[in-house]
Amino acid sequence: MKTVLSTKVLSHSQKELFLNSGIGLVEYNALKFNFLEVDIPQHITHLIFTSKNAVRAFLDQTPQLQVSxxxxxxxxxxxxxxxxxxxxxxxxxAENASELAHFIQKQRPKEHFLFICGNRRREELPNILSENNIRYDEIEVYQTELVPKKFNRSFEGLLFFSPSGIKSFLLENSIKDSWLFCIGHTTAQEAKKYSKKLIIANKPTVENVLVQAINKLKTA
Incomplete structure (x- = not known):
C-alpha cells in the first residue's frame, strides 16, 4: 500500500479524506509550540498575525481583551x-506575508503596527515594512521547537506545512524518492532545496494538501 507521512497530527475529519483512498497514512507532530508569558502593548491597535499559533498565544495572554x-x-x-x-x-x-506587507505599504503606510509572531518567523514581512519606513513593533509570543523522530522506512509522499516542519523531519530522516506536498510557496521554497518532486496546494489549507497527495498518488 502506498503510504504518506504527515508532519502534523490531523483532525478526525482530515483523516477521513484518506479512509476510502486506498492510501495509508502515518502521522506525527514534527513541531512543538510553547506559548510565552509576555506583556502585550495596549497602545498599538493595528495587529499583524502570520500564523494561528500567534493568534492562540496572543489570546492566551489577553483573556480580558477589548477586541473592538x-x-x-x-x-x-x-x-x-x-x-x-x-x-x-x-x-x-493575504495568502502570504509578502502580499500582506505590500498591502500595508500601499494602503496603510502611516499606521503603527504590532507584529505578533514566533521565534521562527520569516523575514519577508518585517523587511518590506522596514524598507518602506512603516512603523512597527515586534513581540514574540511563542516558540517553535523541532521534534526529531526517525522513521526506518520510506514513504511515497511527505506532507509539509511549514519550512520548520521540513527542517525537523530532516534532522533524523532523508527525503529519498518521496513526493513532497507543501501547503504553500514559502514551505515549497524550503522543500526545493532537497527535491524537485513537489506539489504545492491550490489553497493554503491542510485539507488541500491532503487532496493533492491523494490525487497524485492514486494515479502515480
Whole structure:
C-alpha cells in the first residue's frame, strides 16, 4: 500500500479524506509550540498575525481583551477564521506575508503596527515594512521547537506545512524518492532545496494538501 507521512497530527475529519483512498497514512507532530508569558502593548491597535499559533498565544495572554479596539491584518484563511471566531476585526487577509506587507505599504503606510509572531518567523514581512519606513513593533509570543523522530522506512509522499516542519523531519530522516506536498510557496521554497518532486496546494489549507497527495498518488 502506498503510504504518506504527515508532519502534523490531523483532525478526525482530515483523516477521513484518506479512509476510502486506498492510501495509508502515518502521522506525527514534527513541531512543538510553547506559548510565552509576555506583556502585550495596549497602545498599538493595528495587529499583524502570520500564523494561528500567534493568534492562540496572543489570546492566551489577553483573556480580558477589548477586541473592538483592534484592527487586524493576517496571513491565511484559517488564521482569519480563528480571529473572527474570537470577535477580532480582520481588515485584510493575504495568502502570504509578502502580499500582506505590500498591502500595508500601499494602503496603510502611516499606521503603527504590532507584529505578533514566533521565534521562527520569516523575514519577508518585517523587511518590506522596514524598507518602506512603516512603523512597527515586534513581540514574540511563542516558540517553535523541532521534534526529531526517525522513521526506518520510506514513504511515497511527505506532507509539509511549514519550512520548520521540513527542517525537523530532516534532522533524523532523508527525503529519498518521496513526493513532497507543501501547503504553500514559502514551505515549497524550503522543500526545493532537497527535491524537485513537489506539489504545492491550490489553497493554503491542510485539507488541500491532503487532496493533492491523494490525487497524485492514486494515479502515480
Amino acid at each position: 479596539n483592534y484592527s487586524v491584518f493576517c496571513v491565511g484563511e484559517k488564521t482569519k477564521l480563528l480571529l473572527e471566531k474570537n470577535y477580532l476585526n480582520v481588515v485584510k487577509m
